[in-house]
Amino acid sequence: MSHLNTLVLHQLRYGELRGDALLRANEHLAACETCSSRLRAQEAERAAFVAAPVPDAIRAIGATAAPVRSWWRDWLPLAGALLAAASLSLVVREVRTDGVTSPEVATARPKGELPAVEVWVKRPEGTRPLREGEPVGSGDRIQLVYDPHGASAIALAGRDGSGRIEVYTTNAPTGIGLVRAPFALTLDDTPGSQELFVVGSDRALSEDEVKEAVAGAVHGARVGHVVLRKREGGGRR
Amino acid sequence: MVLTRTSRSATADARASRMESLDIEALYRRYGDLVQGRCRSLLRSEQDAAEATQEVFLRLWRYRDSFRGEASPTTWLFKITTSTCLNRLRTRRRHPEELVDETPQLAGPRDALVSEIEARQLLNLLVEEEDERTRAALVYHHIDGMTHDEVGEMLGISGAAVRKRIAVFREKVRGRLPGLEGS
Numbered sequence: 001m002s003h004l005n006t007l008v009l010h011q012l013r014y015g016e017l018r019g020d021a022l023l024r025a026n027e028h029l030a031a032c033e034t035c036s037s038r039l040r041a042q043e044a045e046r047a048a049f050v051a052a053p054v055p056d057a058i059r060a061i062g063a064t065a066a067p068v069r070s071w072w073r074d075w076l077p078l079a080g081a082l083l084a085a086a087s088l089s090l091v092v093r094e095v096r097t098d099g100v101t102s103p104e105v106a107t108a109r110p111k112g113e114l115p116a117v118e119v120w121v122k123r124p125e126g127t128r129p130l131r132e133g134e135p136v137g138s139g140d141r142i143q144l145v146y147d148p149h150g151a152s153a154i155a156l157a158g159r160d161g162s163g164r165i166e167v168y169t170t171n172a173p174t175g176i177g178l179v180r181a182p183f184a185l186t187l188d189d190t191p192g193s194q195e196l197f198v199v200g201s202d203r204a205l206s207e208d209e210v211k212e213a214v215a216g217a218v219h220g221a222r223v224g225h226v227v228l229r230k231r232e233g234g235g236r237r
Numbered sequence: 238m239v240l241t242r243t244s245r246s247a248t249a250d251a252r253a254s255r256m257e258s259l260d261i262e263a264l265y266r267r268y269g270d271l272v273q274g275r276c277r278s279l280l281r282s283e284q285d286a287a288e289a290t291q292e293v294f295l296r297l298w299r300y301r302d303s304f305r306g307e308a309s310p311t312t313w314l315f316k317i318t319t320s321t322c323l324n325r326l327r328t329r330r331r332h333p334e335e336l337v338d339e340t341p342q343l344a345g346p347r348d349a350l351v352s353e354i355e356a357r358q359l360l361n362l363l364v365e366e367e368d369e370r371t372r373a374a375l376v377y378h379h380i381d382g383m384t385h386d387e388v389g390e391m392l393g394i395s396g397a398a399v400r401k402r403i404a405v406f407r408e409k410v411r412g413r414l415p416g417l418e419g420s
Contacts, residue, residue, distance in 0.1 A: 003382050005381050005383040005384075006380075006381040007311065007312060007315050007387075010271050011311050014271075014311050016310075016312075046270045049270035049273065049274075050266070050270075054269075055287070057291050058262065058265045058291065058294055059261070127291070128291070145292070173324065173327065175324060175369055178292070180325065182328045
Protein backbone atom coordinates (compact mmCIF):
# COMPACT_ATOMS: atom_id res chain seq x y z
CA MET A 1 0.00 0.00 0.00
CA SER A 2 1.33 3.42 -0.92
CA HIS A 3 1.07 5.79 2.04
CA LEU A 4 -0.07 9.41 2.02
CA ASN A 5 2.88 11.75 1.78
CA THR A 6 3.63 14.29 4.52
CA LEU A 7 2.41 17.25 2.50
CA VAL A 8 -0.95 15.61 1.76
CA LEU A 9 -1.48 15.09 5.50
CA HIS A 10 -0.80 18.79 6.09
CA GLN A 11 -3.13 19.75 3.22
CA LEU A 12 -5.84 17.56 4.72
CA ARG A 13 -5.49 19.24 8.13
CA TYR A 14 -5.59 22.69 6.54
CA GLY A 15 -8.66 21.90 4.43
CA GLU A 16 -6.82 22.29 1.13
CA LEU A 17 -7.79 18.94 -0.36
CA ARG A 18 -10.85 18.91 -2.61
CA GLY A 19 -12.86 16.44 -4.66
CA ASP A 20 -11.18 13.17 -5.57
CA ALA A 21 -8.00 13.97 -3.68
CA LEU A 22 -9.98 14.43 -0.48
CA LEU A 23 -11.96 11.23 -1.05
CA ARG A 24 -8.82 9.21 -1.75
CA ALA A 25 -7.10 10.55 1.34
CA ASN A 26 -10.03 9.79 3.62
CA GLU A 27 -10.44 6.29 2.19
CA HIS A 28 -6.76 5.62 2.74
CA LEU A 29 -6.85 6.92 6.31
CA ALA A 30 -9.80 4.68 7.13
CA ALA A 31 -7.75 1.65 6.09
CA CYS A 32 -4.23 2.62 7.16
CA GLU A 33 -3.22 2.80 10.80
CA THR A 34 0.26 4.10 9.90
CA CYS A 35 -1.08 7.22 8.16
CA SER A 36 -3.84 7.72 10.77
CA SER A 37 -1.13 7.68 13.40
CA ARG A 38 1.01 10.17 11.44
CA LEU A 39 -2.02 12.48 11.12
CA ARG A 40 -2.72 12.21 14.86
CA ALA A 41 0.92 13.10 15.52
CA GLN A 42 0.59 16.23 13.35
CA GLU A 43 -2.61 17.16 15.21
CA ALA A 44 -0.94 16.63 18.59
CA GLU A 45 1.94 18.85 17.48
CA ARG A 46 -0.60 21.46 16.41
CA ALA A 47 -2.33 21.33 19.81
CA ALA A 48 0.96 21.83 21.66
CA PHE A 49 1.93 24.65 19.30
CA VAL A 50 -1.34 26.55 19.75
CA ALA A 51 -0.85 26.55 23.52
CA ALA A 52 2.58 28.19 23.26
CA PRO A 53 3.01 31.99 23.01
CA VAL A 54 4.14 33.65 19.77
CA PRO A 55 7.91 34.27 20.08
CA ASP A 56 9.05 37.89 20.23
CA ALA A 57 11.30 37.26 17.24
CA ILE A 58 8.24 36.50 15.10
CA ARG A 59 6.40 39.61 16.34
CA ALA A 60 9.48 41.67 15.47
CA ILE A 61 9.24 40.55 11.84
CA GLY A 62 5.87 42.22 11.43
CA ALA A 63 7.32 45.48 12.68
CA THR A 64 10.45 45.34 10.56
CA ALA A 65 10.13 43.60 7.23
CA ALA A 66 8.54 45.34 4.29
CA PRO A 67 7.04 43.21 1.52
CA VAL A 68 9.51 42.83 -1.32
CA ARG A 69 7.14 42.43 -4.21
CA SER A 70 5.01 45.43 -3.34
CA TRP A 71 8.13 47.50 -3.02
CA TRP A 72 9.21 47.34 -6.60
CA ARG A 73 5.73 47.00 -8.05
CA ASP A 74 4.66 50.20 -6.37
CA TRP A 75 7.62 51.99 -7.87
CA LEU A 76 7.46 50.38 -11.30
CA PRO A 77 5.18 52.96 -12.96
CA LEU A 78 7.64 55.69 -12.02
CA ALA A 79 10.69 53.65 -12.89
CA GLY A 80 12.35 55.91 -15.44
CA ALA A 81 12.75 59.07 -13.46
CA LEU A 82 12.80 57.60 -9.99
CA LEU A 83 15.30 54.83 -10.66
CA ALA A 84 17.74 57.30 -12.10
CA ALA A 85 17.36 59.56 -9.11
CA ALA A 86 17.32 56.78 -6.57
CA SER A 87 20.03 54.50 -7.92
CA LEU A 88 22.69 55.65 -5.50
CA SER A 89 20.51 55.47 -2.44
CA LEU A 90 19.27 52.01 -3.43
CA VAL A 91 22.73 50.55 -3.67
CA VAL A 92 23.64 51.54 -0.15
CA ARG A 93 21.11 51.88 2.59
CA GLU A 94 22.92 52.73 5.76
CA VAL A 95 22.20 51.49 9.23
CA ARG A 96 22.40 54.75 11.08
CA THR A 97 23.25 55.48 14.69
CA ASP A 98 21.58 58.84 14.87
CA GLY A 99 18.60 57.42 16.72
CA VAL A 100 16.19 57.79 13.81
CA THR A 101 14.55 54.42 13.49
CA SER A 102 12.61 53.27 10.51
CA PRO A 103 10.32 50.25 10.65
CA GLU A 104 12.36 48.27 8.15
CA VAL A 105 14.99 45.60 8.33
CA ALA A 106 18.55 46.81 7.87
CA THR A 107 18.82 45.82 4.27
CA ALA A 108 20.22 46.86 0.95
CA ARG A 109 17.75 46.09 -1.79
CA PRO A 110 19.59 47.16 -4.90
CA LYS A 111 17.84 47.51 -8.21
CA GLY A 112 18.33 45.13 -11.09
CA GLU A 113 20.30 41.96 -10.56
CA LEU A 114 22.46 43.09 -7.65
CA PRO A 115 22.37 40.66 -4.73
CA ALA A 116 19.99 41.81 -2.01
CA VAL A 117 21.46 41.79 1.49
CA GLU A 118 19.87 41.44 4.91
CA VAL A 119 21.65 41.66 8.22
CA TRP A 120 20.68 39.55 11.21
CA VAL A 121 22.22 39.99 14.62
CA LYS A 122 22.92 37.16 17.03
CA ARG A 123 22.70 38.25 20.65
CA PRO A 124 22.26 36.27 23.85
CA GLU A 125 18.51 36.89 23.73
CA GLY A 126 18.25 35.38 20.24
CA THR A 127 18.83 35.95 16.55
CA ARG A 128 16.72 38.47 14.71
CA PRO A 129 16.83 40.91 11.79
CA LEU A 130 18.75 44.09 12.51
CA ARG A 131 16.49 47.09 12.22
CA GLU A 132 17.46 50.11 10.24
CA GLY A 133 18.82 52.68 12.63
CA GLU A 134 19.74 50.07 15.20
CA PRO A 135 23.34 50.38 16.34
CA VAL A 136 25.77 47.49 16.57
CA GLY A 137 28.79 47.07 18.79
CA SER A 138 31.89 44.97 19.24
CA GLY A 139 31.00 41.43 20.23
CA ASP A 140 27.75 41.40 18.24
CA ARG A 141 27.57 38.41 15.92
CA ILE A 142 26.37 39.41 12.48
CA GLN A 143 24.69 36.95 10.14
CA LEU A 144 24.34 37.95 6.50
CA VAL A 145 21.38 36.69 4.50
CA TYR A 146 21.30 37.45 0.81
CA ASP A 147 19.39 36.79 -2.37
CA PRO A 148 21.88 36.01 -5.17
CA HIS A 149 19.35 37.04 -7.85
CA GLY A 150 20.64 34.40 -10.24
CA ALA A 151 24.39 34.95 -9.76
CA SER A 152 26.42 31.80 -10.48
CA ALA A 153 29.08 32.68 -7.92
CA ILE A 154 28.92 34.69 -4.71
CA ALA A 155 31.81 36.16 -2.73
CA LEU A 156 31.50 37.82 0.67
CA ALA A 157 33.78 40.60 1.84
CA GLY A 158 34.01 43.34 4.44
CA ARG A 159 35.71 46.70 4.88
CA ASP A 160 36.36 47.99 8.38
CA GLY A 161 36.72 51.53 9.65
CA SER A 162 40.40 51.61 8.75
CA GLY A 163 39.58 50.91 5.09
CA ARG A 164 41.02 47.38 5.16
CA ILE A 165 39.17 45.03 2.83
CA GLU A 166 38.89 41.41 3.89
CA VAL A 167 37.54 38.72 1.59
CA TYR A 168 35.70 36.20 3.76
CA THR A 169 34.98 33.72 1.00
CA THR A 170 35.00 33.57 -2.78
CA ASN A 171 32.72 30.55 -2.78
CA ALA A 172 29.60 31.35 -0.76
CA PRO A 173 26.42 29.39 -1.42
CA THR A 174 24.12 30.48 -4.22
CA GLY A 175 20.54 29.40 -4.64
CA ILE A 176 17.01 30.56 -5.23
CA GLY A 177 15.62 33.08 -2.77
CA LEU A 178 17.30 34.01 0.47
CA VAL A 179 20.51 32.20 1.36
CA ARG A 180 22.34 32.31 4.68
CA ALA A 181 26.03 33.16 4.67
CA PRO A 182 27.98 30.09 5.79
CA PHE A 183 29.29 31.82 8.92
CA ALA A 184 28.55 34.62 11.36
CA LEU A 185 30.93 37.56 11.83
CA THR A 186 31.83 38.79 15.29
CA LEU A 187 32.42 42.53 15.27
CA ASP A 188 35.66 43.74 16.79
CA ASP A 189 36.40 47.12 18.36
CA THR A 190 37.89 48.76 15.26
CA PRO A 191 36.39 52.25 15.32
CA GLY A 192 34.21 53.57 12.50
CA SER A 193 31.75 51.85 10.23
CA GLN A 194 31.84 48.22 9.11
CA GLU A 195 30.80 47.59 5.53
CA LEU A 196 29.68 44.22 4.23
CA PHE A 197 29.60 43.25 0.57
CA VAL A 198 27.90 40.45 -1.33
CA VAL A 199 29.54 40.15 -4.73
CA GLY A 200 27.60 38.24 -7.38
CA SER A 201 29.14 37.19 -10.68
CA ASP A 202 28.77 34.72 -13.53
CA ARG A 203 32.06 33.01 -12.67
CA ALA A 204 34.07 32.50 -9.48
CA LEU A 205 36.28 35.54 -8.81
CA SER A 206 39.73 35.47 -7.24
CA GLU A 207 40.30 37.28 -3.93
CA ASP A 208 42.03 40.13 -5.75
CA GLU A 209 39.14 40.50 -8.18
CA VAL A 210 36.68 40.57 -5.28
CA LYS A 211 38.73 43.31 -3.59
CA GLU A 212 38.77 45.28 -6.82
CA ALA A 213 35.01 44.80 -7.26
CA VAL A 214 34.47 46.06 -3.71
CA ALA A 215 36.71 49.04 -4.42
CA GLY A 216 34.61 49.94 -7.46
CA ALA A 217 36.20 48.12 -10.40
CA VAL A 218 33.51 45.95 -11.91
CA HIS A 219 34.97 42.67 -13.24
CA GLY A 220 31.46 41.71 -14.35
CA ALA A 221 30.48 41.70 -10.69
CA ARG A 222 27.29 42.94 -9.11
CA VAL A 223 27.84 44.21 -5.59
CA GLY A 224 25.21 44.33 -2.84
CA HIS A 225 26.37 46.50 0.02
CA VAL A 226 25.32 47.39 3.53
CA VAL A 227 26.97 49.71 6.03
CA LEU A 228 26.84 49.05 9.76
CA ARG A 229 27.76 51.89 12.04
CA LYS A 230 29.01 51.02 15.47
CA ARG A 231 27.59 52.72 18.51
CA GLU A 232 29.66 55.26 20.36
CA GLY A 233 31.80 53.49 22.90
CA GLY A 234 31.76 50.35 20.81
CA GLY A 235 30.43 47.66 23.16
CA ARG A 236 27.44 45.39 22.85
CA ARG A 237 24.13 46.80 23.96
CA MET B 238 -1.47 46.82 -7.85
CA VAL B 239 -0.86 44.59 -10.87
CA LEU B 240 -0.61 40.91 -10.04
CA THR B 241 0.69 38.36 -12.51
CA ARG B 242 -1.37 35.26 -12.14
CA THR B 243 -1.24 32.05 -14.07
CA SER B 244 -4.24 30.21 -12.73
CA ARG B 245 -6.25 30.89 -9.65
CA SER B 246 -9.49 29.39 -8.55
CA ALA B 247 -12.34 31.22 -6.88
CA THR B 248 -11.34 29.42 -3.69
CA ALA B 249 -7.83 30.78 -3.94
CA ASP B 250 -9.18 34.29 -4.55
CA ALA B 251 -11.39 34.01 -1.50
CA ARG B 252 -8.49 32.73 0.54
CA ALA B 253 -6.29 35.53 -0.72
CA SER B 254 -8.91 38.06 0.20
CA ARG B 255 -9.14 36.64 3.72
CA MET B 256 -5.39 36.73 4.04
CA GLU B 257 -5.27 40.45 3.23
CA SER B 258 -6.20 41.05 6.84
CA LEU B 259 -3.75 38.58 8.36
CA ASP B 260 -0.77 39.91 10.24
CA ILE B 261 2.45 38.08 10.98
CA GLU B 262 1.19 36.74 14.30
CA ALA B 263 -1.95 35.41 12.69
CA LEU B 264 0.09 33.75 9.94
CA TYR B 265 2.39 32.25 12.56
CA ARG B 266 -0.51 30.93 14.61
CA ARG B 267 -2.08 29.43 11.50
CA TYR B 268 0.97 27.84 9.88
CA GLY B 269 3.70 27.89 12.53
CA ASP B 270 3.25 24.27 13.57
CA LEU B 271 3.80 23.08 10.00
CA VAL B 272 6.99 25.14 9.63
CA GLN B 273 8.35 24.43 13.11
CA GLY B 274 7.62 20.70 12.90
CA ARG B 275 9.26 20.48 9.50
CA CYS B 276 12.36 22.36 10.74
CA ARG B 277 12.65 20.13 13.81
CA SER B 278 12.28 17.02 11.73
CA LEU B 279 14.95 18.01 9.19
CA LEU B 280 17.41 19.88 11.41
CA ARG B 281 17.14 17.85 14.64
CA SER B 282 18.24 20.82 16.71
CA GLU B 283 15.84 22.99 18.69
CA GLN B 284 17.95 26.13 18.28
CA ASP B 285 18.44 25.63 14.55
CA ALA B 286 14.75 24.85 14.14
CA ALA B 287 13.75 28.04 15.97
CA GLU B 288 16.09 30.14 13.80
CA ALA B 289 14.97 28.43 10.61
CA THR B 290 11.31 28.96 11.55
CA GLN B 291 12.03 32.64 12.04
CA GLU B 292 13.81 32.74 8.67
CA VAL B 293 10.87 31.10 6.90
CA PHE B 294 8.39 33.57 8.41
CA LEU B 295 10.58 36.49 7.45
CA ARG B 296 10.53 35.20 3.88
CA LEU B 297 6.78 34.66 4.08
CA TRP B 298 6.31 38.21 5.32
CA ARG B 299 8.58 39.74 2.73
CA TYR B 300 6.98 37.78 -0.10
CA ARG B 301 3.46 37.83 1.30
CA ASP B 302 2.06 39.32 -1.91
CA SER B 303 2.94 36.15 -3.80
CA PHE B 304 2.03 33.98 -0.81
CA ARG B 305 -1.48 35.42 -0.84
CA GLY B 306 -1.93 34.21 -4.40
CA GLU B 307 -1.02 30.61 -3.63
CA ALA B 308 -3.74 28.04 -4.24
CA SER B 309 -2.07 25.89 -1.57
CA PRO B 310 -0.30 27.94 1.12
CA THR B 311 0.89 24.73 2.78
CA THR B 312 2.69 23.65 -0.42
CA TRP B 313 4.44 27.04 -0.65
CA LEU B 314 5.51 26.87 2.99
CA PHE B 315 6.55 23.23 2.71
CA LYS B 316 8.87 24.07 -0.21
CA ILE B 317 10.34 27.19 1.37
CA THR B 318 10.86 25.44 4.70
CA THR B 319 12.55 22.48 3.03
CA SER B 320 14.85 24.77 1.06
CA THR B 321 15.71 26.81 4.18
CA CYS B 322 16.54 23.66 6.16
CA LEU B 323 18.66 22.17 3.38
CA ASN B 324 20.64 25.43 3.16
CA ARG B 325 21.22 25.29 6.90
CA LEU B 326 22.31 21.68 6.80
CA ARG B 327 24.80 22.49 4.05
CA THR B 328 26.15 25.44 6.06
CA ARG B 329 26.47 23.26 9.14
CA ARG B 330 28.43 20.70 7.16
CA ARG B 331 30.84 23.35 5.84
CA HIS B 332 31.49 24.76 9.29
CA PRO B 333 31.84 21.78 11.57
CA GLU B 334 33.11 23.96 14.42
CA GLU B 335 29.53 25.17 14.81
CA LEU B 336 28.06 21.68 14.69
CA VAL B 337 25.75 20.69 17.47
CA ASP B 338 26.55 17.25 18.79
CA GLU B 339 23.66 15.21 17.56
CA THR B 340 25.27 11.80 17.58
CA PRO B 341 22.32 9.48 17.90
CA GLN B 342 22.12 7.33 20.99
CA LEU B 343 22.05 3.90 19.43
CA ALA B 344 21.89 0.60 21.21
CA GLY B 345 24.22 -2.22 20.24
CA PRO B 346 27.86 -3.24 20.28
CA ARG B 347 30.42 -0.42 20.03
CA ASP B 348 31.84 -1.62 16.70
CA ALA B 349 28.41 -1.74 15.16
CA LEU B 350 27.64 1.68 16.62
CA VAL B 351 30.80 3.25 15.19
CA SER B 352 30.18 1.60 11.86
CA GLU B 353 26.59 2.87 11.74
CA ILE B 354 27.64 6.40 12.69
CA GLU B 355 30.37 6.37 10.07
CA ALA B 356 27.90 5.09 7.50
CA ARG B 357 25.47 7.89 8.37
CA GLN B 358 28.22 10.48 8.17
CA LEU B 359 29.28 9.19 4.79
CA LEU B 360 25.68 9.12 3.63
CA ASN B 361 25.31 12.73 4.77
CA LEU B 362 28.47 13.64 2.88
CA LEU B 363 27.16 11.97 -0.24
CA VAL B 364 23.89 13.90 0.06
CA GLU B 365 25.86 17.13 0.56
CA GLU B 366 27.70 16.53 -2.69
CA GLU B 367 24.42 16.69 -4.60
CA ASP B 368 22.92 19.84 -6.10
CA GLU B 369 20.02 21.62 -4.44
CA ARG B 370 17.32 19.97 -6.55
CA THR B 371 18.61 16.45 -6.02
CA ARG B 372 18.89 16.95 -2.28
CA ALA B 373 15.32 18.26 -2.18
CA ALA B 374 14.21 15.31 -4.33
CA LEU B 375 15.84 12.86 -1.93
CA VAL B 376 14.09 14.46 1.05
CA TYR B 377 10.67 14.60 -0.65
CA HIS B 378 10.91 11.02 -1.88
CA HIS B 379 12.67 9.19 0.95
CA ILE B 380 11.53 11.18 3.99
CA ASP B 381 8.14 12.51 2.91
CA GLY B 382 7.08 9.50 0.86
CA MET B 383 6.23 11.39 -2.33
CA THR B 384 6.11 9.57 -5.64
CA HIS B 385 8.49 10.59 -8.42
CA ASP B 386 5.69 12.51 -10.13
CA GLU B 387 4.75 14.32 -6.92
CA VAL B 388 8.38 15.27 -6.34
CA GLY B 389 8.59 16.46 -9.95
CA GLU B 390 5.59 18.69 -9.38
CA MET B 391 7.24 20.21 -6.30
CA LEU B 392 10.48 20.88 -8.17
CA GLY B 393 9.09 21.85 -11.53
CA ILE B 394 10.68 18.94 -13.39
CA SER B 395 9.32 15.70 -14.81
CA GLY B 396 8.79 12.56 -12.75
CA ALA B 397 11.22 10.79 -15.06
CA ALA B 398 13.91 13.35 -14.31
CA VAL B 399 13.33 12.81 -10.58
CA ARG B 400 13.57 9.04 -11.03
CA LYS B 401 16.87 9.44 -12.87
CA ARG B 402 18.38 11.78 -10.23
CA ILE B 403 17.45 9.41 -7.43
CA ALA B 404 18.71 6.37 -9.35
CA VAL B 405 22.08 8.05 -9.99
CA PHE B 406 22.35 8.90 -6.30
CA ARG B 407 21.50 5.33 -5.26
CA GLU B 408 24.17 4.00 -7.60
CA LYS B 409 26.68 6.30 -5.97
CA VAL B 410 25.63 5.11 -2.51
CA ARG B 411 25.87 1.46 -3.55
CA GLY B 412 29.41 2.07 -4.74
CA ARG B 413 30.51 3.74 -1.50
CA LEU B 414 28.27 2.08 1.09
CA PRO B 415 27.60 -1.50 0.02
CA GLY B 416 26.12 -2.25 3.46
CA LEU B 417 23.24 0.12 2.76
CA GLU B 418 22.31 -1.54 -0.50
CA GLY B 419 18.59 -1.95 -0.78
CA SER B 420 17.86 0.41 2.12
